[in-house]
Amino acid sequence: MDYKLEVVTLPVSDVDASLAFYSSLGFAVDVDYHPRDGFRVVQVTPPGSACSIQFGDGLTDAAPGSARANYLVVSDLPAARQELLARGIEVGELRHKSPVDTWAGGFEPGRDPEGRSYTSMADLVDPDGNSWILQEIRSE
Numbered sequence: 461m462d463y464k465l466e467v468v469t470l471p472v473s474d475v476d477a478s479l480a481f482y483s484s485l486g487f488a489v490d491v492d493y494h495p496r497d498g499f500r501v502v503q504v505t506p507p508g509s510a511c512s513i514q515f516g517d518g519l520t521d522a523a524p525g526s527a528r529a530n531y532l533v534v535s536d537l538p539a540a541r542q543e544l545l546a547r548g549i550e551v552g553e554l555r556h557k558s559p560v561d562t563w564a565g566g567f568e569p570g571r572d573p574e575g576r577s578y579t580s581m582a583d584l585v586d587p588d589g590n591s592w593i594l595q596e597i598r599s600e
Contacts, residue, residue, distance in 0.1 A: 499518040
């Protein structure tokens, strides 16, 4: 049995600000459906992803900005960070897990010196404070 993650719902306070933010990340706008007052669903999909993100009015009672530590996986973290910075997106500095072999939750500045997958990351947040982690997973 396959279990495919298709959509993640984010709690937001301003649908238009969120739409502008995720569009500026380069996410494709799949749906912007507003059939009546009090209900609107916007669905966007990151480039290369099979999973989409929904936000809107009347979709969730979760507090805006309460979605934490969502991962966006990239194959070249420095390049992805530079691309987003060039688009005007605030992205935190690169950091990597340390020590990797017996990782106990610590980080060091910069990309993992050995370029290992799953060890390097950078952070960003949407207008409501929903947090994202860019994580580098390199094709071996």
